[in-house]
Amino acid sequence: MQLAVFSAKPYDKKYLTSARATELDSSAGIDIVYHEFPLSLDTVPLAAGATAVCVFVNDDLNARVLESLHQAGVRAVLLRCAGYNNVDLETAARLGIFVANVPAYSPEAVAEFAVALLQTLNRGTHRAYNRVREGNFNLDGLLGRTLYGKTVGVVGTGRIGVAFARIMHGFGCRLLAYDVFESDEFKEKYDGLYVGLDDLLQQSDFVSLHCPLTDHTRHMVNETTLSRMKPGAMLVNTSRGGLIETRAVIAALKSRRLGGLALDVYEGEGAVFYNDHSGHIIDDDELMRLTTFHNVLLCGHQAFFTEEALREIADGTINNLSDFLHQRKCKYALVQDQASSSLARRDSVPIRI
Structure with missing residues (x-):
C-alpha cells in the first residue's frame, strides 16, 4: 500500500x-x-x-x-x-x-519553548543580541521583571500545560490555572490553584495558553478578555493561533494594555509558516503589523521542533x-x-x- x-x-x-x-x-x-x-x-x-x-x-x-x-x-x-x-x-x-x-x-518540548519565549520577551534577550552585534551595549529599553514571586496563569492543564507549570514552579512563581477538568498534579505537586478565567486574567503577570482550538476556545483572547487582563501583563501562545483574535491584541498593544506578546502560532499561519518568504512580499497586514511592535516576539510554529x-x-x-x-x-x-x-x-x- x-x-x-x-x-x-x-x-x-x-x-x-x-x-x-x-x-x-x-x-x-x-x-x-x-x-x-x-x-x-x-x-x-x-x-x-x-x-x-x-x-x-x-x-x-x-x-x-x-x-x-x-x-x-x-x-x-x-x-x-x-x-x-x-x-x-x-x-x-x-x-x-x-x-x-x-x-x-514530548510535552516538555513545547513547555520549554513557551518558557523560552516568556523569558526572551520579558528580558529582551533578542533585542540585546541584535544591539551587541552592532556595538550597542546600552541597557535602556531592556528592563525586565524578576519571575520569582510573580503570578503565572496557565490556560489549559493538559500534558503541556502541566509541564509548563512544573518549570514555572521551579522559578518560584505563584500558579493559577483555568480548565474544565482539574489536574491533581498541578494542584498537589506545584501548589497550583484553579480559578475562573476572569480571576486568572486579573491576577496574572504572565499568561500562557495551552489548550486545543475548538468552537469553545476560538478567539478566547478577544477584546473583552483582554480588557480583563492585568495592565502590563504578557501573553504567550504556543498552542493554536485561532485562540487569539489578532485585531484585538493589536489594539491592546497599541493602547499599552498588553505589556507584551509572544507567539509561536498565528491564526493565519497556513499561508506563511514553514516556508521561506524572505524574497517575497507578505500580504497579511495583521501579521506584518505585529512585527512592528518592539514588545512582540514571533516564531514560526517551532515549539515542537x-x-x-x-x-x-x-x-x-x-x-x-x-x-x-x-x-x-x-x-x-x-x-x-x-x-x-x-x-x-x-x-x-x-x-x-
Missing part, C-alpha cells in the same frame, strides 16, 4: 523513514511518497493510489477534501501532530475514514498506521470506523468561555 505524506519537510522524511524501518514488519510493503505541498482540494489528486495520507497542522481536511480523498481510495488519515481542528471528523466518520493523531509527543519530539511523532504516526493496517483498536484513533468517533478525547479538554 502507499502512504502519501503532505507538507513534507526533510526532517519528516528522515524520521518517518527511520520509524518505518524500526516499527513496521519489513514485509508490510509500505511505499511512502512525500509531497512538499499542503493537502487541499487542489492537491488531492496527489493522493491518487494511496490508501492513507499523512498530514500536518496546516493541511486542510474539510468535508470536500475528505470526500475527494475517499473517492480516490484513501481510507486513513494520519495526523503527525496533536491538534485536529483542521479535520472534519463528522465527515470522516460518515465516510468510514480512519483518523488518528499523535497526542502525547526537537529531536525527541520528531522521533516520537514519527513513531506514533507509524504505529497508528500499523493499527489501521492490522485492523487493531487504535489507542489514538479520533475516528475508528463509521460507527465510532472518539470526539471527547483531548490532550487538554475544551475550555468553555
Whole structure:
C-alpha cells in the first residue's frame, strides 16, 4: 500500500523513514511518497493510489477534501501532530475514514519553548543580541521583571500545560490555572490553584495558553478578555493561533494594555509558516503589523521542533498506521470506523468561555 505524506519537510522524511524501518514488519510493503505541498482540494489528486495520507497542522481536511480523498481510495488519515481542528471528523466518520493523531509527543518540548519565549520577551534577550552585534551595549529599553514571586496563569492543564507549570514552579512563581477538568498534579505537586478565567486574567503577570482550538476556545483572547487582563501583563501562545483574535491584541498593544506578546502560532499561519518568504512580499497586514511592535516576539510554529519530539511523532504516526493496517483498536484513533468517533478525547479538554 502507499502512504502519501503532505507538507513534507526533510526532517519528516528522515524520521518517518527511520520509524518505518524500526516499527513496521519489513514485509508490510509500505511505499511512502512525500509531497512538499499542503493537502487541499487542489492537491488531492496527489493522493491518487494511496490508501492513507499523512498530514500536518496546516493541511486542510474539510468535508470536500475528505470526500475527494475517499473517492480516490484513501481510507486513513494520519495526523503527525496533536491538534485536529483542521479535520472534519463528522465527515470522516460518515465516510468510514480512519483518523488518528499523535497526542502525547514530548510535552516538555513545547513547555520549554513557551518558557523560552516568556523569558526572551520579558528580558529582551533578542533585542540585546541584535544591539551587541552592532556595538550597542546600552541597557535602556531592556528592563525586565524578576519571575520569582510573580503570578503565572496557565490556560489549559493538559500534558503541556502541566509541564509548563512544573518549570514555572521551579522559578518560584505563584500558579493559577483555568480548565474544565482539574489536574491533581498541578494542584498537589506545584501548589497550583484553579480559578475562573476572569480571576486568572486579573491576577496574572504572565499568561500562557495551552489548550486545543475548538468552537469553545476560538478567539478566547478577544477584546473583552483582554480588557480583563492585568495592565502590563504578557501573553504567550504556543498552542493554536485561532485562540487569539489578532485585531484585538493589536489594539491592546497599541493602547499599552498588553505589556507584551509572544507567539509561536498565528491564526493565519497556513499561508506563511514553514516556508521561506524572505524574497517575497507578505500580504497579511495583521501579521506584518505585529512585527512592528518592539514588545512582540514571533516564531514560526517551532515549539515542537526537537529531536525527541520528531522521533516520537514519527513513531506514533507509524504505529497508528500499523493499527489501521492490522485492523487493531487504535489507542489514538479520533475516528475508528463509521460507527465510532472518539470526539471527547483531548490532550487538554475544551475550555468553555
